[in-house]
Amino acid sequence: MSTTVTFAGNKAEAPELHHTRENKPFVTCRVLVNNRIQDDQGEWVSDVPTARNVKIFGSAATHVHDSCGSGAPPFVHGLERTERWPDRETGEKHTKGVVVVDNRFGGVGLSLMYVSARIDRAPHAAQAR
Incomplete structure (x- = not known):
């Protein structure tokens, strides 16, 4: 069973392009999600980003x-x-939570709340051949 998540945030760094063993591209990045909370005086403030x-x-x-x-x-x-x-050197086990987005399920878009964007349609894979 998988958990589906949807969130908006800001990229913490530029996305890094990698390739699988089959030479298929994938990108990794961190997104900071900022929540607003009320403080003790009832004022809305930014919480610690996730x-x-x-x-x-x-x-x-x-x-x-x-x-x-x-x-x-x-x-x-x-x-x-x-x-x-x-770990390659010590054998110590590591874990990390990741949100996976692919063509079969999920998606990525831009929030246009505070920025503007221009759409350039990419050629469809079938058209590129």
Whole structure:
């Protein structure tokens, strides 16, 4: 069973482009989600941001890499996963929560609340051949 999450935030850093063993692109980035809370005086203030690790696969990976730098305000819709791996030197086990976005499920968009954007339609994979 997978948990679906949707959130908006700001990119903490520019997305990093990687490739799978099959040479398919994917992007990793961190998105900071800022929540507003009321303080003791009833004033709305920013809470401590929550950092979400995001992996984007498929055609969206290259679009995000080419279009979204640090500070970009994305909407992310994907599946929450836990990645597990052993440390190469010590064998110590590590875990990390990741939101996975791919062409089959999920998506990434920009919040246009405080920014403007221009849409450049990418050629469809079938048209590019």
